[in-house]
Amino acid sequence: MTSIRALIIDDDADILRIAQLSLERLAGWTVTAELSGGNAVNLAISKRVDVVILDVQMPELDGPTIFNMLRANPDTAGIPVVMLTASVQAADHERFVALGADGILVKPFDPTRLAGQIEEILDGLK
Amino acid sequence: MGIGNQPRGRMDPSELNDAIRELWTSERPLIFERIASLSAALSADGDLEPEARTEALRVCHMLAGSLGSYGFPEGTRLARQLEKGFQQTGFQYLDLLALTEALQSVVEGEPDLGREESTSSSNIQIPVLILDDDKAIRDLMSLQARARGFLPTTASTIEEGIEEAHRITPGAVILDFGFPGEESGGIEFLKAIDKFEDKPPVVMLTGQHDFVSRLTASRLGAIGFVQKPASPAVVLDLIAEAIDRRKSPGLQVLAVDDDADNLAAIKAILEHDDIRVSTLDSPLNFWRRLEEVQPDVILLDIAMPQVSGFDICRTVRSDSRWSSTPILFLSGRSDPDTITAAFEAGADDFISKPFERQELVARIRARAQRVQGLRRTASLDPLTGAVNRRAATELAEILIRQAIRNGGPLSVAITDIDKFKGINDSYGHAAGDRVLARLGGSLRAAFRADDVIARWGGDEFVVVTVGLDPVLVRKRIESAVDAVNVQAADSEQDDEPNISCSTGISAYPEGGDSLTTLIASADKRLYEVKSGRSRS
Numbered sequence: 001m002t003s004i005r006a007l008i009i010d011d012d013a014d015i016l017r018i019a020q021l022s023l024e025r026l027a028g029w030t031v032t033a034e035l036s037g038g039n040a041v042n043l044a045i046s047k048r049v050d051v052v053i054l055d056v057q058m059p060e061l062d063g064p065t066i067f068n069m070l071r072a073n074p075d076t077a078g079i080p081v082v083m084l085t086a087s088v089q090a091a092d093h094e095r096f097v098a099l100g101a102d103g104i105l106v107k108p109f110d111p112t113r114l115a116g117q118i119e120e121i122l123d124g125l126k
Numbered sequence: 127m128g129i130g131n132q133p134r135g136r137m138d139p140s141e142l143n144d145a146i147r148e149l150w151t152s153e154r155p156l157i158f159e160r161i162a163s164l165s166a167a168l169s170a171d172g173d174l175e176p177e178a179r180t181e182a183l184r185v186c187h188m189l190a191g192s193l194g195s196y197g198f199p200e201g202t203r204l205a206r207q208l209e210k211g212f213q214q215t216g217f218q219y220l221d222l223l224a225l226t227e228a229l230q231s232v233v234e235g236e237p238d239l240g241r242e243e244s245t246s247s248s249n250i251q252i253p254v255l256i257l258d259d260d261k262a263i264r265d266l267m268s269l270q271a272r273a274r275g276f277l278p279t280t281a282s283t284i285e286e287g288i289e290e291a292h293r294i295t296p297g298a299v300i301l302d303f304g305f306p307g308e309e310s311g312g313i314e315f316l317k318a319i320d321k322f323e324d325k326p327p328v329v330m331l332t333g334q335h336d337f338v339s340r341l342t343a344s345r346l347g348a349i350g351f352v353q354k355p356a357s358p359a360v361v362l363d364l365i366a367e368a369i370d371r372r373k374s375p376g377l378q379v380l381a382v383d384d385d386a387d388n389l390a391a392i393k394a395i396l397e398h399d400d401i402r403v404s405t406l407d408s409p410l411n412f413w414r415r416l417e418e419v420q421p422d423v424i425l426l427d428i429a430m431p432q433v434s435g436f437d438i439c440r441t442v443r444s445d446s447r448w449s450s451t452p453i454l455f456l457s458g459r460s461d462p463d464t465i466t467a468a469f470e471a472g473a474d475d476f477i478s479k480p481f482e483r484q485e486l487v488a489r490i491r492a493r494a495q496r497v498q499g500l501r502r503t504a505s506l507d508p509l510t511g512a513v514n515r516r517a518a519t520e521l522a523e524i525l526i527r528q529a530i531r532n533g534g535p536l537s538v539a540i541t542d543i544d545k546f547k548g549i550n551d552s553y554g555h556a557a558g559d560r561v562l563a564r565l566g567g568s569l570r571a572a573f574r575a576d577d578v579i580a581r582w583g584g585d586e587f588v589v590v591t592v593g594l595d596p597v598l599v600r601k602r603i604e605s606a607v608d609a610v611n612v613q614a615a616d617s618e619q620d621d622e623p624n625i626s627c628s629t630g631i632s633a634y635p636e637g638g639d640s641l642t643t644l645i646a647s648a649d650k651r652l653y654e655v656k657s658g659r660s661r662s
Binding site: 111124 | 136137138139141142143145146149153156157184187188190191192193194195196199202206574593594595598602
């Protein structure tokens with residue numbers, strides 16, 4: 001199986017480090033990690049990512065804004081996007097589904113299962 | 127298994143946990159700073175300025191999002207409570223300060239990494255309050271609860287219990303009925319938590335108590351009663367089931383009626399009560415729909431063109447896979463002949479239109495719960511929690527028919543434990559049983575609820591999955607086996623055997639298009655793996 005290329009954007013450096021450890025070292029993915037979403041579209045294209053993982057609450061550009069930027073560009077519109085949220089409110093989750101997110105992951109995640117959870121979401125899209 | 131072909135630099139779950147622990151050590155000062163900033167905000171005079179409040183909320187949100195991944199699920203829970211607290215205007219200063227202090231003391235402890243694998247992951251982070259005046263019972267329940275992934279907290283008096291309940295907002299409660307000096311102290315506790323927004327399920331440990339107190343208790347939300355001396359396993363099973371029920375997306379109903387307006391009304395009513403509804407306005411597609419939806423309850427109209435509800439009911443009843451699914455008739459007719467005919471056709475219940483919303487919901491729930499309870503006990507292998515061979519065959523056949531229809535990938539894997547007889551011989555049968563139980567548990571944790579995980583016989587497990595590449599199936603089975611060995615190493619038993627497993631996988635359509643042929647080709651692969659291994 002070829003390795004999955006992912007772009008993850010979260011303003012919490014801890015989350016990026018844990019996710020990177022988990023996805024790269026445990027699951028063998030190639031991960032690009034960013035603290036903010038200004039470059040999201042360019043990175044998604046240049047790194048030819050298979051999935052984008054977006055934090056929701058971020059200063060400046062928040063997750064839904066970055067999501068819309070990705071969907072607005074024909075080169076990135078088809079890339080699956082998973083929202084990574086610390087919220088456990090059903091209303092928030094419904095909002096992400098309405099927005100068109102391909103999956104929702106709740107923080108804190110279990111680092112030993114993160115890749116599997118995302119793979120499951122990607123499998124479901126096939 | 128499989129470790130040799132991993133690329134260099136790859137970690138296994140326990141190495142990953144070590145790496146995260148290391149990361150925690152270096153990041154801890156920053157987290158401490160964040161928590162200190164919360165205390166500082168709270169210690170400032172007067173109410174918080176809007177900016178300070180926003181900043182505090184941001185910090186809480188971040189802490190909630192990361193602490194659990196660092197191995198502090200309790201830290202995440204406290205941070206969420208703090209976040210909630212900061213959102214309220216006129217919040218309780220002292221409460222928030224106390225929460226902040228509690229958070230600080232939690233992160234000063236050791237991260238709880240890697241224990242996830244030794245337990246069913248679904249219970250993680252759920253705090254359980256154990257309220258009993260008998261220390262032995264508290265300790266016993268607490269130990270078992272922890273072993274199953276809950277976060278137990280104990281209290282010995284009603285007063286202390288109420289206080290703890292407010293502090294930890296438990297996800298479930300184990301409650302003694304009587305306390306010294308307070309014969310029905312348990313009831314007092316139930317009354318105290320009755321006002322909770324999110325009332326936890328409560329299992330009561332009872333001695334000889336009269337029917338009336340039990341009735342009072344169940345009215346106040348007690349979901350189960352276990353006679354003392356209570357087996358912790360029984361009590362925790364009840365709790366896990368109650369929690370699963372709350373988490374699960376609810377009951378699934380299939381409603382068949384040729385009148386689209388009726389269907390829309392039924393759907394609206396039931397969905398209002400969190401019951402999922404699939405509707406069908408032409409009985410001709412019934413079987414196809416039945417297998418797609420796999421309903422917990424079927425609702426049938428009687429008079430329909432083409433096929434009558436009675437006929438559908440009779441055919442459902444004659445199929446062993448669906449014979450126990452509750453069937454309720456909804457009809458505008460209420461004459462004795464029609465009702466008799468419905469029950470003769472195999473109906474479980476008959477509801478005349480117009481009906482009361484509440485009554486319909488209550489009847490559906492009651493039917494479904496009874497059957498689910500019966501089905502669980504009849505089809506599960508008690509040692510491993512996997513489904514038994516008979517139930518697995520039925521479930522797998524449904525999945526295979528679906529795969530054939532959708533052309534979707536379906537894999538059948540057979541896994542057995544290498545030299546299991548040797549394990550029994552040298553470690554004893556009890557150790558062998560523990561291995562089987564762990565393997566059953568971690569296989570279930572590694573796959574989805576829709577997948578079939580079966581104990582096929584002896585030390586042989588069968589996994590049937592839809593929509594998953596066989597490579598991933600193998601990977602998941604391997605990780606489940608790794609988890610068994612981690613659990614063995616972590617267990618209180620001194621000398622637990624390490625196991626390895628061999629797995630043969632076949633996939634539809636290459637490997638066959640029936641359970642028999644798919645099992646046969648998976649078995650052939652397994653045999654090849656085994657003979658390859660013994661030669662080398």
